[in-house]
Amino acid sequence: MTTDVAVLGVGMHPWGKWGRSFVEYGTVAARAALTDAGVDWRDVGSIVGADTVRGGYPGYVAGATFARALGRQGARVTSVYAACASGAQAVAAARAQILAGLAEVVLVVGADAAPKGFFRPAGGDRPDDPDWLRFRLLGATNPAYFGLYARRRMAVHGDTPEDFARVKVKNAALGALNPYARYRNRITSEEVAASAVVADPLRLLDICATSDGGAALVLSSIAFAQRQGVARPVRIRSVSTVSPRFPNTELDMPDIATDSAVAVEPATEAFRASIARTAYEEAGLGPEDLSLAEVYDLSTAMELQWYEDLGLCADGEAAKLLREGATAPGGRIPVNTSGGLASFGEAVPAQAIAQLCELTWQLRGAAGERQVTGARAGITANQGLFGHGSAVVVVR
Template structure:
């Protein structure tokens, strides 16, 4: 049987541009999660923090930073960093501690105070950092990268600007219903089309902003949940934090100079698809079992790509799935019921945790006007540092 841990509490600090310390956002989210779980801070046996490289020294030791802010009480601490996958890796670390018997209750916290404008690698010149090289040598900021994805979909699958706009319209309508979202205003396809071009073909309303915010989870063993009187909690059944499969060294490559027939066999699936496959295999389910999905919509076009990589439809059929209404509220598989990053923006260490907060609320039937009727299985997905990513599957 798949090893499971219970989600006993969820908590968030609203996303926005507040101009305060990430510690304040994370602490507020942590206290909200503890209240939701019906626990006190001394009940926590371990704190796992998702790091923020923009928070200076405290951000690099986020677990200890949050433990100190909440008050020293003897809990274990751990800190993890994997860019946008940091939150899911923090969840994976917490789950491992619980399943190993090191703690019955673990608090997972991520928060960020993002700078204005485009993200850039921290710490000055870093020629061994692929992101630094991409920015410095190619001038490819993240929106430019998103634009390349969008152009590829248009060329290969026939997606249109109108398709991309429909993603924003859907997510903005859901974000308008979410009290934690930064942008709580519905938009029309015409407004998306009229917004400024940032990285052709993507407009301002096609891409996500950078934001401040925080999110937290209280995870516990199944035995603890039962002792706490929660007979049927939301359970995390799978956490996938996989890396790409590509040749790493010259020794792995064929001698293409002397053997014209030699070729590297391309991977049978994209990284995003491998993230999902690993999660499905661990959870013992398939995409047909899902009630909802929270995906990493850095751009409207990228959300369509996730539909395919999660197996919600066939390759090249993402826009068709969207136009049919399958990913909207009331559809076969609602996607980004929280409003997605389109409505929140990026608070990097918090966003994978926030995705699980949304799934947990949905599975509890506690998402208010955003509620997916009869939700029983949810998946999250995002990419992270050096191209690897993460996916969490929760069930009830």
């Protein structure tokens, strides 16, 4: 029995700061995905919405919100929230429904209208939320958190600010080729170095923005795709939404000594590495089988960390991989051919879905100037706070 599902259609609303409702962005993306799939909205048996906590009550019931916006036709509705992993969990829910025989065609939609500036916990005081505690007890806004990671890489692996700038230069060049990206200007290392320091050693151009945007997928059973005349569809082979294993933490922040921290052996595998391992095991593939990867580059230093966590290189060798050009177009394993969050910014519920849009275009050979020659397999990776894993393996 196959556990693959077909990606019949993909669609996006361009990222930016448009000042409109997330519902509009998601509806535009959904209609584009339906058109791409050649599927009528009335033939969709289920819609899964990735929730946004910034969209008021409609954002908490995104599946029903998008079903209403597209026109009532009786489809099942599901709404999921997992912070930055919401899109991947929406895909996991859709895939489960298809494999269980509950629906042959499922529409997955995520969209956001983000506030200006740093993200902050929504919904008031939440002392049981590690994200809220990070802000209130440590004063660690997201850029401060990213800066700690960057400093750790510099101390442990010898990475340099120049290495971080190389990530931005690579991703900006690819974003310049992507019509859905918010930032479409090429950037030089000198421009990165001249931008303002936000959280030392990271500068403004090392850190992704917050954005509006939307993305959608039409997923189906393999049998339905073949009846539609799609003999070799792009297929989702695995979805990893694992949680940490003690004594790992949800945040994998640099160690802060506590009684419990010194009472157990240190973790042998970082949480992000376990996300990737689970995806590979389910897919029956390894990093050596990949043609490309889309990773969660909240900061330039975090992209380098993902190289290691995905097994694209050994621990401590990410900067070397980057310097060799292996993760650039034409390299052994291009990373963030879409331009990444460096070019898009964060539209939280949409970003894991947008990563799958890029992999689908690449595996179809339809990515234009960004095309990776002969792309046959790819992986997405990001992480939601409170311990939500997110990785999807796609093949053709």
